[in-house]
Amino acid sequence: MSRLIINRRRFLLGSAALGSGLAVSGCDQFDFLAQRDNRVRAVMERANVLTYSAQRALIGDQVLAREYAQSEIRQGMKPNGSTEPTTPEYMFLREANFEPYRLTIKGMVDREVSFSLAELRNMPSRTQITRHDCVEGWSCIAKWTGTPLGPVLDQAGVRPGARYAVYHCFDNIQRTLSGDVLYYTSSDLVDAYHPQSILSYGLNDQALPVSNGAPIRLRIERALGYKQPKYLHTIELVDDLAPFGRGKGGYWEDNGYDWYGGI
Known part of the structure; x- marks a missing residue:
């Protein structure tokens, strides 16, 4: 199983780096990533669905990401x-x-709710030391403290038809002539309710810095870095991702990255 996970990580890092290289370099030989009806892109998307289903089946919904000792935080x-x-x-x-x-x-909730930062900090918390894996090829071990997401969603009463959580952020990741493009991503409810998915407000025993996503950064520890949205302000429960962005479930996903992003 570990070999499968490692191989999947290498594939995702490679394919995501390819997509980011396209965005930076503008190389037209990889234009298929931006063409929603391209056959090659369609094959890649079917492969993503297959690996998502296989990882869910092989690893299970509640298996934890590896956690580390305090001494392993080196930067x-x-x-x-x-x-x-x-x-x-x-x-x-x-x-x-x-x-x-x-x-x-x-x-898709029984009642819309909202919480201040103080209210989130006063809820039961979880602290975990985990490794952040970025598609840029680096990783970093850090201690995160925050409120588990699942019980927060329960306070809104998630309706049975909901399938995904869409995470909306203050992050104006792209500026265009027509206005800012704001960062968003999404997950299924399995990841939203995973015990290590936390609304993080603390990093390495300090308040979460602005550069790392203050006031709230969602940590989905079994996923790559672009699935850890910073500057989070709204979580929207939905049954379909099509109405958001280009319909692929996130800013980077709309630009060719794998939607699941699991490791």
């Missing part, structure tokens, strides 16, 4: 991607030390 958590959002909403919250912040749970 600070490397910031990557956006490190300082400039949306007016985020800049206002940061200036106010995130006191007006609210995390909203909405969509």
